[in-house]
Amino acid sequence: MSCHKDKNTEDKNTVKQLTAADAGSTASVTMGQSISLILGNPGDGGYQFNNPQYKSSVLTLQSHTHQNGTNNIGDFGKDIWTFTAKGSGTTTLEVTASRGSGETLSLFSNQITVK
Numbered sequence: 414m415s416c417h418k419d420k421n422t423e424d425k426n427t428v429k430q431l432t433a434a435d436a437g438s439t440a441s442v443t444m445g446q447s448i449s450l451i452l453g454n455p456g457d458g459g460y461q462f463n464n465p466q467y468k469s470s471v472l473t474l475q476s477h478t479h480q481n482g483t484n485n486i487g488d489f490g491k492d493i494w495t496f497t498a499k500g501s502g503t504t505t506l507e508v509t510a511s512r513g514s515g516e517t518l519s520l521f522s523n524q525i526t527v528k
Contacts, residue, residue, distance in 0.1 A: 428447045445498060
C-alpha cells in the first residue's frame with residue numbers, strides 16, 4: 414500500500430517564505446496558507462518601514478516582529494511579517510520605507526495569488 418498525503422492539507426501547513434531576492438516575482442499560495450516576508454531593516458540610512466500595502470480581502474497580517482542585528486556597523490537586524498491567505502484573488506504585496514527628509518524607498522513588491 415502506498416501512503417497518500419492530501420496536497421491541500423500539506424500546502425496549508427507549509428509557510429511560504431519570501432525575501433528581498435523574491436521582489437518582482439509572483440508567489441502562489443492556497444487559502445489558509447501562511448506567508449513569511451523577511452527583510453533587512455533599513456535603519457542605517459535613517460529609514461523606517463511603512464505599513465505593508467496589500468488587499469485586505471486577499472491577505473491578513475498576523476504579526477510583525479523585529480530581530481536585532483549583530484553589533485556590526487550598519488546591521489539593524491531584520492523584520493519579519495507573517496500573513497495568512499484569507500481570500501482567493503491576486504494582490505500586490507509592497508513594503509516601503511521612509512525617512513524624515515520625505516524620501517521613500519520601495520524595498521519589496523511581489524504579486525501574490527491565492528487559489
